Amino acid sequence: MHVQGARPDIITYNTLLDGLCKNGCLEEAIKWLRIIQNEGAMIDHQTFGILINGLCTTGQLEMALDIFNDAMAKGLTPDVVTYTTIIKGLCEAGHVMKASEMLMRMEKEKCPPNSVTYNIMVRGLLEKKESLKAVQLAIEMRERGFSADNNTMSMFVHMLKTDENGPQYIKMLPDFAPKDVGK
Secondary structure, three states: OOOOOOOOOHHHHHHHHHHHHHOOOHHHHHHHHHHHHHOOOOOOHHHHHHHHHHHHHOOOHHHHHHHHHHHHHOOOOOOHHHHHHHHHHHHHOOOHHHHHHHHHHHHHOOOOOOHHHHHHHHHHHHHOOOHHHHHHHHHHHHHOOOOOOHHHHHHHHHHHHHOOOHHHHHHHOOOOOOOOOOO
16 A cells, blocks of 8 residues: 555554454454554554454453553543453453453443443353342443343353352342343
8 A cells, every 4th residue: 555655544454453353363453553554554543453452352361451551541541441341351361350340440431341341241240159239230230231142141041050159149140131222
């Protein structure tokens, strides 16, 4: 493109980065991010989200967090997808408390979690045997009009069968049908 005098826009760059990340070429994608930044292209939250997703998918959580914080420092506001990607990466790495902190940070930054975010966080808590916190978050999730997906429900059923406090938790658990927020 440069040879012909055309200058790529951010959509072109994001497409390039997405393709590199999806094909496991993360070092090349990071190199291109530096090139894009040096050329002065207007980078958006999607640019960082693409890289964060690629890094989290390959288990490079520390680098993903560095890029996340770099984006924030540059004044870019992460969207719900980017926050959820980080939360999922933290949960999968076993850092559920850090994921909880990220969920609180998300709320503080006026980016409300969605159903996917809640389900990932609840599953992370259940995997770490944080049953009470998972139940409390499920209650909050329902109060906001979201419901547990099939994977989360399956994990709750397993927790109720195996956790010594299962009978106590069953009384606390909402019915998981979405609460009618409009009433």
